Amino acid sequence: MNAFEINGGKPLKGEIIPQGAKNEALQVISAVLLTSEKVTISNIPDIVDVNKLIELLGDLGVKIERLNKDTYTFEAADINLDFFQSAQFKAKGGSLRGSIMIVGPLLARFGKAAIPKPGGDKIGRRRLDTHFLGFEKLGAKFIYNAETGFFNVDATNLKGAYVLLDEASVTGTANVVMAAVLAKGTTTIYNAACEPYLQQLCKMLNRMGANISGIGSNLISIEGVQKLGGTEHRLLPDMIEIGSFIGLAAMTGSEITIKDVQYKELGIIPEVFRRLGIKLELRGDDLYIPAQENYEIETFIDGSILTVADAPWPGFTPDLLSIVLVIATQAKGNVLIHQKMFESRLFFVDKLIDMGAQIILCDPHRATIIGLNKQVQLKGIEMTSPDIRAGVALLIAALSASGRSIIHNIEQIERGYQDIDIRLRALGADIKRINAMPKSH
Structure with a gap:
């Protein structure tokens, strides 16, 4: 040992x-799934939790190129959605708390996702409830399969909604923001987290073509758009x-x-x-x-x-x-x-x-x-x-x-x-x- x-x-x-900021990295790296175009992210920390998420994106079919120690390009043009039902995803997704962050982008772009049931003690019950409740407000439906231990999520018709978060969760806010950027209509998130990491995510999404206002406050408004493009981003x-x-x-x-x-x-x-x-x-x-x-x-x-x-x-x-x-x-x-x-x-x-x-x-x-x-x-x-x-x-x-x-x-x-x-x-x-x-x- x-x-x-x-x-x-x-x-x-x-x-x-x-x-580079670990908590920001987990959010903005997940956001590359929102577009088929190339996204370049620099100042990425070389740490286990971040590397596991990058590896998970690679398994999903994202083309990843490491330009130097802290800079990567991501291109999510060809995603293998069947990977979600695999034992490999269950093992990897279950061991990485940050894996929940890919759900919002996948729901937004593909209308479906699956996540293994998380371990209760490691995460704490309420932490993920915020994510789930936010997705449900936008129209997502969760179906739990007891045999496989997966939540299958159907989000073929996401619509903007008024979302009052039960807690100002940073990851919960980020996930709902990412789900809402491609939803039809206007989403308003109240009691939103406003950490610098979340502000960075919103600014990056706006550069990709999203329409987010109220950045830095606890009331965020998102006008859904048809599609997002590529960008370059540097972590705090x-x-x-x-x-x-x-x-x-x-x-x-x-x-x-x-x-x-x-x-x-x-x-x-x-x-x-x-x-x-x-x-x-x-x-x-x-x-x-x-x-x-x-x-x-x-x-x-x-x-x-x-x-x-x-x-x-x-x-x-x-x-x-x-x-x-x-x-x-x-x-x-x-x-x-x-x-x-x-x-x-x-x-x-x-x-x-x-x-x-x-x-x-x-x-x-x-x-x-x-x-x-x-x-x-x-x-x-x-x-x-x-x-x-x-x-x-x-x-x-x-x-x-x-x-x-x-x-x-x-x-x-x-x-x-x-x-x-x-x-x-x-x-x-x-x-x-x-x-x-x-x-x-």
């Missing part, structure tokens, strides 16, 4: 380029990586420059880090983080303890809460982390407590962190990464800790972060990949 061995406690220095840098690198610089007392961050697309993220006492300086479109011996968490105006909570965009993204939590362990002051949107995302704090952090886990959604003000350094331990974001948070903790840490299950980290060990070594980190089995507990 692959693991990372880290000797921490060393300040890092240098420049790092964030990868990954805001979660940018936030992770800000946290890394603060925790390790390092001077790091994050290149080409597309600052205006980061929303409230820089401000949240500033409230934790981290100095950030914008130089052109690069984010410079100076080496800081200490950083102090602000309080609210009335002196009460700062709370950092997640919320739909333009609120703070839940994917960075685990990073904020780790940073707070070495800050001066206290903070309450409130993870509203997902259960069990905070359960990795037991590893940080083992490293010496002062954390009270109030319940599955809230943790209070008592900052150590870098008076007591975290100590290296052996641990296992539970998910992508917690894995990177633990990696940052290990890089700041004294002594040796081993992180198992790094496949989880690599689902979302490309070449992370190579890029950290370029900054001076002592990290290497080893073969190690987790200790049994």
Whole structure:
């Protein structure tokens, strides 16, 4: 089993380029199915989840050409719709959460699709309900085949409709938008997600000939068109990586420059880090983080303890809460982390407590962190990464800790972060990949 061995406690220095946004990649790559013409997409991250989706499109008959490490052309002129009923699709589609994103484009262009029944726990019940309810409002019919374990979807007559989403799901909004661009008439989506990734998708679709207005708001209007053409598109840098690198610089007392961050697309993220006492300086479109011996968490105006909570965009993204939590362990002051949107995302704090952090886990959604003000350094331990974001948070903790840490299950980290060990070594980190089995507990 692959693991990372880290000797921490060393300040890092240098420049790092964030990868393309994973969440945007899954949406815009799926959108190539809406046209028979060539679509070129650049700044694609070389990570497992994205590569699996590209492979799935290839199996469907999309002609794919890799021009360089991060740029591909896609041409979906000749799609094999029978592939949907195959055991191969069931195995691949079932293992990839992003595979749901191809359903909207296929319904729009071909009037039918099939998806294997997703595993309940991995995705959570409501997450896909938003997609299904949106498609049904546009006129799609779902027929579940218990023998094959497939949902067959008939959408031969999609019509524009008023769609009030039950939650502001990013992937749910993206899927309904893609289904609606070729539907007859006007579709209005209320309580739409408005993340930068979704804005990017809508701008790309408009360049392909779609007619979408209200981009960036929670009320999107789509006038259906007859067909879409090709385009070129470049992904935004990954805001979660940018936030992770800000946290890394603060925790390790390092001077790091994050290149080409597309600052205006980061929303409230820089401000949240500033409230934790981290100095950030914008130089052109690069984010410079100076080496800081200490950083102090602000309080609210009335002196009460700062709370950092997640919320739909333009609120703070839940994917960075685990990073904020780790940073707070070495800050001066206290903070309450409130993870509203997902259960069990905070359960990795037991590893940080083992490293010496002062954390009270109030319940599955809230943790209070008592900052150590870098008076007591975290100590290296052996641990296992539970998910992508917690894995990177633990990696940052290990890089700041004294002594040796081993992180198992790094496949989880690599689902979302490309070449992370190579890029950290370029900054001076002592990290290497080893073969190690987790200790049994």
